[in-house]
Amino acid sequence: MYKSAMLIYNGNAGQKQMDKILAQIIGPISLAIPHLTLLQTQKPGDAEHFCRQHGEEVELVIALGGDGTVHECINGLSPLDKRPVFSVIPSGTCNDFARALDIPLNVKQAAALISEEGTEEKVDIVQTSDQYFGNFWGTGLIAEASLNIDEQSKGVFGRLSYYVSAFKSMTAQDRFSFEMEMDGETLSDEAVMVLVLNGRFIGATEFPLSSIQLNDGKVDVLIVKEAGFPLFKEILSAKTTVDWEKDKSTIDHFQASSLKISTSSTRYIDLDGEHYEGKDHSLTVLPGHLNVIKGNTQ
Numbered sequence: 001m002y003k004s005a006m007l008i009y010n011g012n013a014g015q016k017q018m019d020k021i022l023a024q025i026i027g028p029i030s031l032a033i034p035h036l037t038l039l040q041t042q043k044p045g046d047a048e049h050f051c052r053q054h055g056e057e058v059e060l061v062i063a064l065g066g067d068g069t070v071h072e073c074i075n076g077l078s079p080l081d082k083r084p085v086f087s088v089i090p091s092g093t094c095n096d097f098a099r100a101l102d103i104p105l106n107v108k109q110a111a112a113l114i115s116e117e118g119t120e121e122k123v124d125i126v127q128t129s130d131q132y133f134g135n136f137w138g139t140g141l142i143a144e145a146s147l148n149i150d151e152q153s154k155g156v157f158g159r160l161s162y163y164v165s166a167f168k169s170m171t172a173q174d175r176f177s178f179e180m181e182m183d184g185e186t187l188s189d190e191a192v193m194v195l196v197l198n199g200r201f202i203g204a205t206e207f208p209l210s211s212i213q214l215n216d217g218k219v220d221v222l223i224v225k226e227a228g229f230p231l232f233k234e235i236l237s238a239k240t241t242v243d244w245e246k247d248k249s250t251i252d253h254f255q256a257s258s259l260k261i262s263t264s265s266t267r268y269i270d271l272d273g274e275h276y277e278g279k280d281h282s283l284t285v286l287p288g289h290l291n292v293i294k295g296n297t298q
Contacts, residue, residue, distance in 0.1 A: 011041045126284065189225070
């Protein structure tokens with residue numbers, strides 16, 4: 001087992017709720033790990049700073065929080081020369097990266113993966129021009145939808161707010177021009193959304209595309225040319241894999257290990273639920289870059 005670990009938890013979460021979570025998990029984890037340090041974030045960027053400053057000093061980093069905390073930890077750990085094992089105890093709204101790793105959403109069960117049952121696996125991380133992501137990168141409809149999420153309704157309705165926002169955004173979403181270079185091939189087109197997937201969950205819903213793998217050295221690129229309810233209804237209701245190739249006029253699907261994207265103007269970017277702005281972007285898959293604790297699939 002691990003001799004040393006750093007547990008980073010979201011200090012902006014409700015204090016009573018976080019105290020309850022910590023009371024459930026600290027005992028088993030501290031019994032399994034002799035040297036356990038707890039660090040509470042106070043403001044955005046703290047988790048990334050903790051990982052960059054102390055990541056090489058421990059064998060394991062545990063992120064207790066939602067996708068924002070996970071995103072910061074990935075950005076803090078990825079540049080390190082000596083990267084510790086990374087684990088997630090999900091306590092957010094969507095917990096997409098945790099879902100992709102088959103980590104239970106029950107915090108006690110997630111903590112048990114660290115102390116008893118979990119297995120390690122190397123997963124890909126994607127480096128952008130100045131950031132890293134583990135789950136997805138998107139611009140157009142996906143970014144506008146997430147920007148329009150009402151935080152109060154998100155807390156009440158969770159994943160549903162994501163799609164309510166998406167449907168509202170569809171009515172006014174404009175097409176934009178872009179140029180894309182993927183593994184040496186160039187494409188110029190217009191779209192309402194460009195989505196680059198490393199993980200298979202967005203907004204707590206599994207994306208029905210069987211080629212999406214966290215450890216295949218590639219990302220799946222979806223170019224959505226038209227906004228419409230049939231597309232999202234298909235995503236939301238899909239119980240099996242959707243054949244994305246059946247309507248090439250609406251959706252183009254590619255796989256790539258590296259790509260460059262330039263849009264006609266500066267646009268919002270959604271990076272694992274966090275928002276940035278930019279016009280020219282370079283994305284490179286870093287194969288097996290992060291060693292993570294994952295759940296045991298049945």
